[in-house]
Amino acid sequence: xxSASSLDTSAQFQENNGPTQSTRWDEQQKVFALEQVCGxxxxxxxxxxxxxxxxxxxxxxxxxxxxxxxxxxxxxxxFHHGGLDKLSEVFQQWKYCTETHLKDQQLADEKTCMQFSIxxxxxxxxxxxxxxxxxxxxxxxxxxxxxNEAGQVEEExxxxxxxxxxxxxxxxxxxxxxxxxxxxxxxxxxxxxxxxRLQKRKEYFEIQEKRLSMTPDEQKDFxxxxxxxxxxxxxxxxxxxxxxxxxxxxxxxxxxxxxLNYAVYNPTIGYSQGxxxxxxxxxxxxxxxxxxxxxxxxxxxxxIFISSPRDEDMEKQLMYLRELLRLMHPRFYQHLSSxxxxxxxxxxCHRWILLCFKREFPDAEAxxxxxxxxxxxxxxxxxxxxxxxxxxxYGDDVIEQQLATDQMLLHFGNLAMHMxxxxxxxxxxxxxxxxxxxxxxxxxxxxxxxxxxxGMWDSGFIPAVECSGHHPECESCPYGGLAEVSxxxxxxxxxRGLKTRDVFAFRK
Amino acid sequence: PDLGGxxxxxxxxxxxxxxGKSSLLRCFAEGPAGGVATPCPTVxxxxxxxxxxLPPAGRAKLQLWDTAGQERFxxxxxxxxxxxxxxxxxxxxxxxxxxxxxxxxxxxxxxxRPPAFVLVGHKxxxxxxxxxxxxxxxxxxxxxxxxxxxxxxxxxxxxxxLAFQTLAGGIQRALGRGGVTPHRGCGGIRLIPSRSHPRxxxxxxxxxRCQC
Numbered sequence: 052x053x054s055a056s057s058l059d060t061s062a063q064f065q066e067n068n069g070p071t072q073s074t075r076w077d078e079q080q081k082v083f084a085l086e087q088v089c090g091x092x093x094x095x096x097x098x099x100x101x102x103x104x105x106x107x108x109x110x111x112x113x114x115x116x117x118x119x120x121x122x123x124x125x126x127x128x129x130f131h132h133g134g135l136d137k138l139s140e141v142f143q144q145w146k147y148c149t150e151t152h153l154k155d156q157q158l159a160d161e162k163t164c165m166q167f168s169i170x171x172x173x174x175x176x177x178x179x180x181x182x183x184x185x186x187x188x189x190x191x192x193x194x195x196x197x198x199n200e201a202g203q204v205e206e207e208x209x210x211x212x213x214x215x216x217x218x219x220x221x222x223x224x225x226x227x228x229x230x231x232x233x234x235x236x237x238x239x240x241x242x243x244x245x246x247x248r249l250q251k252r253k254e255y256f257e258i259q260e261k262r263l264s265m266t267p268d269e270q271k272d273f274x275x276x277x278x279x280x281x282x283x284x285x286x287x288x289x290x291x292x293x294x295x296x297x298x299x300x301x302x303x304x305x306x307x308x309x310x311l312n313y314a315v316y317n318p319t320i321g322y323s324q325g326x327x328x329x330x331x332x333x334x335x336x337x338x339x340x341x342x343x344x345x346x347x348x349x350x351x352x353x354x355i356f357i358s359s360p361r362d363e364d365m366e367k368q369l370m371y372l373r374e375l376l377r378l379m380h381p382r383f384y385q386h387l388s389s390x391x392x393x394x395x396x397x398x399x400c401h402r403w404i405l406l407c408f409k410r411e412f413p414d415a416e417a418x419x420x421x422x423x424x425x426x427x428x429x430x431x432x433x434x435x436x437x438x439x440x441x442x443x444x445y446g447d448d449v450i451e452q453q454l455a456t457d458q459m460l461l462h463f464g465n466l467a468m469h470m471x472x473x474x475x476x477x478x479x480x481x482x483x484x485x486x487x488x489x490x491x492x493x494x495x496x497x498x499x500x501x502x503x504x505x506g507m508w509d510s511g512f513i514p515a516v517e518c519s520g521h522h523p524e525c526e527s528c529p530y531g532g533l534a535e536v537s538x539x540x541x542x543x544x545x546x547r548g549l550k551t552r553d554v555f556a557f558r559k
Numbered sequence: 560p561d562l563g564g565x566x567x568x569x570x571x572x573x574x575x576x577x578x579g580k581s582s583l584l585r586c587f588a589e590g591p592a593g594g595v596a597t598p599c600p601t602v603x604x605x606x607x608x609x610x611x612x613l614p615p616a617g618r619a620k621l622q623l624w625d626t627a628g629q630e631r632f633x634x635x636x637x638x639x640x641x642x643x644x645x646x647x648x649x650x651x652x653x654x655x656x657x658x659x660x661x662x663x664x665x666x667x668x669x670x671x672r673p674p675a676f677v678l679v680g681h682k683x684x685x686x687x688x689x690x691x692x693x694x695x696x697x698x699x700x701x702x703x704x705x706x707x708x709x710x711x712x713x714x715x716x717x718x719x720x721l722a723f724q725t726l727a728g729g730i731q732r733a734l735g736r737g738g739v740t741p742h743r744g745c746g747g748i749r750l751i752p753s754r755s756h757p758r759x760x761x762x763x764x765x766x767x768r769c770q771c
Contacts, residue, residue, distance in 0.1 A: 275656065280629065283577035287597045324576060324629040325602040398639070402603035410599070457569070457622045460606035 101448055104139050105471055112136045117469070119448065125465050180480040186217035194223050202241030204230065210237075215428035216480070218419045224336040231425035232333075232349035234342070248342065255341040259308065262315040277314040277322045281307060288327040292414070294335040306334055309344050316348070328406050329354070332418060353425070354407075368404055369397055372435050374495045376442065379482055383442050386450050393456040399463040400438050407434055408472075411441075416472025423476060429483060432499045436486070440478035445470060491515040566613065567620040567749040568730050570723075571640055573664050574649035575657040576628030579681040581605065582713035583649060584625050587723055594713030601627045604639075611720075611727060619727050620751065640668045644747040645675045645726045650696075652680040652710065653688040658696065665703050674747070675729035676705040679722050684712040 099118055106114035112133035118126040130138075187193070189210075197210045204210055210230075219227050229235045234251075235244050265273060285307040289295045295302050309330055314321045330347050337343045373395060377384040387394040402410055407424060409417045424433045442449075445466055449459055486492075486499075494516045572580045581601050586594025588607040605625040613619040624639065640646070646668050650657040658680075665676065678700040680691060693710060700708035706729030709722040734748065 279656075280576045284600045287599055290597075324600045324627055327600065328602070393639075398604050405602050410602070457606055457608075457624070460604060461608060464606055 100452065102142070104135060104142070105474075106135065107471055107473075110136075111139075114471075115469070125469065127469055174474075174477055174481060178481050179477065180216075180484040182216060183477060183480065186213050188217045188220050189213055189223070189227070190220040191223055194227060202244070203239065204237040207237040211426040211428050215423050215426040215433075218422050221336075224418075224422075225338055228333070228336060228422075228425075229342060229346050229349075231422065232346040233352070234345045234349050251345050252341040255312065255344050258312050258316050262312055273314070278311060280324065281310045281314075281322050281327070284324060284327045285310065289331040289335075292331070292335060295331065302334065305340050305343075306330055309334065309340065309347060312344060313347060313351075317351070320351070325405050326351075328409050332409070332414065332421075353431075354405075365401070365404070368435065371432060371496060371499060372397065372400070372404075372438055374493060375435055375439050375486075375499075378489075378493070378496070379439055379485070380443055380446075382450050383446050386453065389453075390456055394459075396456075398456065399460045400441075403438055403441070404434060408437060411467045412470060412472040412475075413468060416476075419472065420476060423479075429487065430499055433479065433483065435499075436479040436482045437475060439482055440475045441470065443482070444475060444478055491517045494518045564751050565610075565618050565620060566731070566734075567622060567751050568644040568727060569622045569624065569642060569747050570645045570647065570726060571624045571626060571643040571668070572647045572649060573626060573640070573668055574628060574679075574681075575651070575654075575660055575664075576600070578628065578649050578651040578654065578657050579713060580628065580649050581625055583647070583679065583681060583711060583719060583722070584623055586713040586716060586719045588623065591716040594716060594719065601625055603627065609723075611724060613727055613731060619731070621723065621727065637667075641670050642747045643668070643674045645677070645730045647677050647679050647722060647726060648705075649679045649681050650691070652682050652691050653685050655690040658691045658699075661699060662703065665705075673704070675726060675733050676700075676703065677722055677726040677729065678703075678705050678708045680708065680710045682712060682714075683710040683717060684715040 099120060101117075101119045103117045103119075104114060105117065106112075108114070112135060113130050114135045115130065116128040116135065116138065118128075120126075193213070197204055197206070197213075199205050214227075214231070230237060235247070239247065262273075285303050288306070290303075295306070306327065310322055310326060313326075313330075329350060330343070333346050333350065334340075334343045337346055373384065373387070376387070387397065407417070408420050411417070412420065420434075420437055424437075427433075430436070441463075445463070448454065449462055452458075454462055492499075492515075497516055572584055574580055577600070581598040582594045584605075584607055585598065588609045604627075607623040607625065608620065609623060610618055610620045624643070648661060648664055648668070650661055652658075661678065668674070668676075678696060680693070680696050683689075693708070696710075697708045700706075707725050709718050709725060711718045711722050713719060730748070
């Protein structure tokens with residue numbers, strides 16, 4: 052029975068279990084009795100969709116065992132003190148696990164049995180950014196190293212790179228975030244920043260004054276459009292966070308003022324649900340009300356809330372994400388396409404993009420992702436690479452089970468707060484690296500490397516842009532993408548476009 | 560009545576921000592404890608799935624879509640409203656403005672082939688702050704051709720199941736009248752053949768089931 056060749060695995064399943072069934076039955080009765088006494092659990096493998104092990108430590112002993120039912124309900128067992136490695140050995144020795152592992156080509160009906168996979172926290176080296184692990188978390192001494200005597204950031208690119216790979220130590224987040232959020236410029240001296248803070252504080256309180264001196268009519272309108280929802284939302288945002296915990300917590304009131312003042316400062320946007328989720332962590336780290344407000348202003352400029360009142364920006368993000376998936380995870384893209392318009396809307400990741408993964412990962416990990424995105428290292432769209440990473444790591448079930456739109460929502464919704472954020476981040480960095488190595492990129496993804504300043508193609512190599520068609524407004528590709536007859540993009544040294552799809556394959 | 564399978568209905572919960580849509584859904588899908596804690600504001604779409612009995616003899620699986628109340632990114636979710644078999648249109652009994660917006664929401668979701676609507680007056684446990692009478696809400700529901708008006712409370716677990724049951728009943732009657740038909744593939748109403756439902760122990764396909 053060593054030939055593990057697919058189709059009749061489940062038949063073997065039966066054969067092998069048949070003769071032992073009666074003895075098993077007795078054992079089962081004992082197990083049930085034991086359950087009563089010590090709360091032992093059991094899982095009906097016949098009802099199981101997948102069994103996955105996610106290791107969280109480098110040694111691969113701790114982590115999570117995730118059992119998924121066919122209804123996308125998850126049972127998650129946390130192994131905080133080791134032992135998961137032993138379990139993994141047992142599973143791996145159990146041949147039905149290994150035999151059902153990775154059989155993509157089976158028919159849909161037969162996929163209902165089990166899927167077994169193991170995820171290690173270390174990606175194989177071929178899937179890891181070569182500069183991974185070369186940066187430690189940015190702590191006070193490292194931070195001071197980046198500043199000159201006047202308190203200016205000497206080389207912002209180096210700082211951004213360090214933050215992108217290593218993150219910022221909690222103790223100095225409040226100090227460094229204002230730079231990342233464009234409240235302080237990197238060239239500013241400590242003195243200039245103090246002056247700026249004073250001036251901005253004055254400005255902030257003028258905005259607040261404006262809010263407090265509205266006419267009764269204006270006030271009524273403001274209450275209806277903004278204040279009503281803000282009041283409802285601030286009391287239900289991050290209340291489990293120590294900083295906002297408890298009745299009548301003054302920090303909740305501060306958050307409320309910041310949001311109301313922001314709506315006065317930027318009336319076109321006003322208040323959109325989700326903004327409270329973004330401002331809360333800022334306040335908890337930056338602490339000062341006015342400073343937090345101005346950081347929030349900077350943050351909003353980098354989110355898609357700013358595109359109010361239309362959805363264009365969201366559509367654009369989704370378009371980029373679709374294109375990235377098509378390029379980097381074609382199997383998943385195919386699945387989405389097979390669902391038609393419904394699938395391609397990717398409803399499951401709207402919240403990921405809107406709140407930058409805040410509801411998908413515990414704070415510690417989500418804020419690492421925020422910092423990695425804010426670093427704008429090589430791209431302004433790192434969050435989309437994180438989306439792709441999540442799909443690559445946690446989307447196997449979706450493809451294998453051919454999950455429909457709502458099942459996909461349920462699948463990813465249930466994974467919220469149960470994913471390994473460090474693993475996702477590492478995968479996302481490696482995806483960016485792979486993107487960076489592409490010999491050509493479709494013109495639809497041209498913007499992904501447009502605004503990022505120096506660094507995206509720092510080796511001097513610039514990929515050719517290939518026109519992927521569909522420019523209904525123009526006759527030729529507006530990005531200078533190469534099609535059948537075209538001119539090379541400036542700087543691409545006249546490489547002519549190959550027309551085949553496989554030019555997108557990653558370079559080995 | 561179809562003995563060979565069960566129906567699956569896509570149901571959308573709509574209404575102004577902070578009227579209690581998520582609490583209502585959680586109370587229903589996760590039991591009374593789910594309706595007590597105040598959930599974070601919904602961003603994007605949340606999804607729940609729940610099977611309920613559908614008299615006389617069947618059951619229905621409800622695919623429940625929880626939406627964000629605020630008018631953002633609506634054009635993306637709008638196409639999903641259109642394919643819904645039923646809509647729970649929720650307002651807050653203590654917030655008159657949320658009641659006054661009901662016709663707008665109704666218009667938004669009705670489209671050319673209106674799904675079944677149930678109007679839900681939520682937070683009925685806050686009797687002292689009530690701003691809309693049952694009579695008034697009942698009239699509105701009738702004038703908009705809705706199946707019914709139900710008053711609910713997630714905190715007190717009052718009528719929550721009734722609201723969903725009523726809606727499922729309404730969808731079933733619409734099916735009976737031939738006003739709507741089940742679709743394979745496209746969301747709103749589906750007839751799921753019984754063999755794909757994993758619950759019954761004796762199924763026709765032993766290969767799918769572990770025998771140990």
